[in-house]
Amino acid sequence: MTAAQPDAPVDVHSAAAEAAAEIATARKDILRIATAGSVDDGKSTLIGRLLYDSKAVFEDQYEAVERASKGDYVDLALLTDGLRAEREQGITIDVAYRYFATPRRTFILADTPGHVQYTRNMVTGASTADLAIVLVDARKGMLEQSRRHAFLASLLRVPHLVVAVNKMDLVDWSEETYEAIRDEFTSFAAKLDVPDLTVVPISALHGDNVVRRSENTPWYQGPSLLHHLEHVHVASDRNLIDVRFPVQYVIRPQSDAHHDYRGYAGTVASGVLRPGDEVQVLPSGLTTTIAGIDGPRGPVEEAFAPMSVTVRLADDLDVSRGDLICRPANAPHVTQDLDALVCWMTDEPLRPRQRLAVKHTTRSVRAVVKELQYRLDVNTLHREQDATELGLNDIGRVRLRTTQPLFVDQYSRNRVTGRFILVDEATNATVGAGMLVPGS
Numbered sequence: 001m002t003a004a005q006p007d008a009p010v011d012v013h014s015a016a017a018e019a020a021a022e023i024a025t026a027r028k029d030i031l032r033i034a035t036a037g038s039v040d041d042g043k044s045t046l047i048g049r050l051l052y053d054s055k056a057v058f059e060d061q062y063e064a065v066e067r068a069s070k071g072d073y074v075d076l077a078l079l080t081d082g083l084r085a086e087r088e089q090g091i092t093i094d095v096a097y098r099y100f101a102t103p104r105r106t107f108i109l110a111d112t113p114g115h116v117q118y119t120r121n122m123v124t125g126a127s128t129a130d131l132a133i134v135l136v137d138a139r140k141g142m143l144e145q146s147r148r149h150a151f152l153a154s155l156l157r158v159p160h161l162v163v164a165v166n167k168m169d170l171v172d173w174s175e176e177t178y179e180a181i182r183d184e185f186t187s188f189a190a191k192l193d194v195p196d197l198t199v200v201p202i203s204a205l206h207g208d209n210v211v212r213r214s215e216n217t218p219w220y221q222g223p224s225l226l227h228h229l230e231h232v233h234v235a236s237d238r239n240l241i242d243v244r245f246p247v248q249y250v251i252r253p254q255s256d257a258h259h260d261y262r263g264y265a266g267t268v269a270s271g272v273l274r275p276g277d278e279v280q281v282l283p284s285g286l287t288t289t290i291a292g293i294d295g296p297r298g299p300v301e302e303a304f305a306p307m308s309v310t311v312r313l314a315d316d317l318d319v320s321r322g323d324l325i326c327r328p329a330n331a332p333h334v335t336q337d338l339d340a341l342v343c344w345m346t347d348e349p350l351r352p353r354q355r356l357a358v359k360h361t362t363r364s365v366r367a368v369v370k371e372l373q374y375r376l377d378v379n380t381l382h383r384e385q386d387a388t389e390l391g392l393n394d395i396g397r398v399r400l401r402t403t404q405p406l407f408v409d410q411y412s413r414n415r416v417t418g419r420f421i422l423v424d425e426a427t428n429a430t431v432g433a434g435m436l437v438p439g440s
Contacts (some may be wrong), residue, residue, distance in 0.1 A: 031234060034110045034126035034158065036149035037135030042166045046135065046204035047098060047111050050226065053211040056100035104230045120345040120393050122152055123433055127419065130234045131160040133225075138171045138201075142184050148378045150185070154192035155341065155395075155435070157415055159237040161189070162198045164225060168217070169203040175219040193412075196232075200225050238305055242409065243271030243279070244332065244417050245325040246361035251310055263294060263310035264319055266362065269416035271327070273303045273311065280328040281319050282407050287328050288315040305416075322363035324407045332407040332417055338367070338400040340434035341376070342390065342422070349389040350398070350432065358402055360420040365404045367422075373397040390432075397437070411435040 037043045051057050096111040110125035126132055132153040136146050153161055163185050171177045182199040189197050200209055201217055202225060208214035211226045223231070248266040273279075273293060280287045293303050294310040303309040311325060319325075326332060338358075344350050354369045375387035375396040383397075390396045411418030422432035 029234070030106045030108060031131060031229060031232070032108045032110070032129045033131050033133060033229065034112050034122070034129035034153075035133045035135065036112050036122055036126070036153070037166075038137065038140075038143050038145040041135040041137045042204045043111055043133075043135050044096075046133075046164065046166065046202070046210065047109055049204050049207050049210050050109070051098060051100055053207055054100050054102060054226065056098075102226070102230055107229065120343055120433075122149070123156065123343045123345075126153060126156045126158055127415075127433065129156070129158050130237060131162060131229070131232060132158040133162045133164055135164050135166050136181055136185070138165050138167045138174075138177055138181065141177075141181055142188070144379050146185070147188060150189060150194070151192060151378055151381065154189075154194050157193075157412060157435075159234065160196045160198075160232055161194050162200060162225070162228065164204075165199065165201045166204050168201045168208065169206060173201075173216045175217075178220070198222070198228055200228065239270035239414055240272055240304060241270075242330055242332070242414060243273060243277075243325070243327045244269035244407075244409070244414065245271075245273060245311060246363070246417075247319055247321055247323045247325065248362045250320060261312075262316070263312050264323075264325070265308070265310045267308045268303050268305045269361065270305050270414050273309075273325075274301065278328060279313070279325050280331060281313075281317055282324045282326065282331065282334065283405060284318065284323075286315075286317050288313045288317060290314070322361075324361070324363075326407075332409050332414075334405045334407055336402045336405050337370075337439070338402065338406070338408070338420075338434070338436060339439045340398055340400065340420070340436050341395060342398045342432050342434045343395045344390040344392060344432050346424070346429065346431040347392050348431075349391045350396075351389045355425070356400075356431070357423040357425050358400065358406070358420050359423055360406050360408065361417060363404075363406060364423075365402045365406065366425070367400045367402040369398060370401050371399040373399065398434070400434075408436055410438060412437075 035043045035047060098109045098111065100107050110129065112122040112125035134146060134149045136142060150161065165178055165181050168178065178201045185199065186197060200222060201220055202209045204210060208216055209224050211224060213224050245268055246266050247264045251263040251265055253261050273290060275290050275292050277290045278287060279290055291312040291314045293300050295307065300309065342350065350369060352369050352372055356367055358365050358367045372387060372390065374383040374385045375390060375394055376383060378395055387396060407417065409417045418436045420434045421430050422434065424431045
């Protein structure tokens with residue numbers, strides 16, 4: 001074997017190079033991140049720093065931010081705070097989504113507001129997150145809002161939680177300050193269902209421990225924030241046991257090339273589907289086998305979350321939008337009674353006997369509010385049993401009765417089939433988000 005010549009040209013358009021690039025793209029997984037923190041903790045600055053230091057900001061974007069900055073330094077928070085009210089007040093109001101990538105991973109980052117009156121926005125942003133970053137100001141320590149954000153992250157079953165102790169430069173990089181906040185947060189997280197907690201000391205303004213390790217924290221032996229985000233293991237967070245495939249659309253081309261083609265398109269919610277597997281279709285309960293699975297580029301040997309595929313069945317069954325394909329021996333719970341924690345998202349309060357529409361996966365039904373069991377104080381975790389309604393941004397346990405059965409799992413087991421949204425039938429506006437919990 002001869003060594004390759006160092007100056008030999010590489011044909012980047014060769015079949016081998018294109019195949020290698022396609023494999024690398026397919027293997028680079030996506031990490032969904034939600035940030036949260038109190039006002040002025042520096043969330044938007046941290047995201048701007050991540051975007052800037054990972055070379056995800058164009059020159060003209062940076063120049064525009066430089067011109068808009070009012071202080072003695074470039075305000076990177078302006079990269080995410082796009083609303084005029086946000087820039088005037090220096091706070092985050094709406095959920096801002098930003099995208100960036102490193103050679104190892106692609107990131108979808110939701111900058112969610114920290115103020116209590118925007119709880120609904122944080123719930124929206126964190127509902128699909130794999131990891132949540134909670135910022136804590138090193139000068140102020142843990143605040144009531146910090147506890148609320150950690151609780152909401154655990155309520156939404158975000159598998160990984162990172163506490164970024166920001167503004168360490170303003171406390172002279174004190175190891176004692178960092179350890180006090182770390183110990184207090186760890187103690188509080190022990191009361192919640194937080195499977196993975198990491199604490200990182202940073203300065204978002206100067207970039208310390210954000211992308212690269214900082215010389216200002218020789219006492220900190222952990223990774224930088226971006227290094228942790230690149231290497232956190234999320235593949236095991238997916239439910240590969242319970243097969244759940246909500247049917248979104250029936251594909252019938254009825255063309256000469258595909259005269260008899262009938263496929264059921266949708267996104268795999270959980271589990272693994274393979275040709276030849278025995279499956280059951282709900283609500284009919286009829287069983288058949290999978291004849292084939294088609295992806296965007298042709299047939300595939302297996303499909304798993306969150307792939308979008310078209311499933312072909314061996315038998316001609318009556319399957320339509322809103323139906324669900326599962327395994328006969330591992331079916332979801334079929335019920336018309338829903339017990340859920342609901343985050344209310346509109347000014348008009350939720351009250352018992354109210355009528356709403358429920359959107360669950362690809363299925364829409366009508367429902368009535370049977371009972372409000374309690375309202376939850378997200379700051380103290382106290383249950384207010386005498387509550388008679390849920391106001392804007394309130395979270396409470398609600399029992400609903402639907403007109404048709406739904407195919408559900410507990411939210412703790414499946415974040416797709418365990419959640420739903422509530423819709424006002426008169427305005428078609430989304431008024432609430434629910435997470436299914438075990439019935440009382």
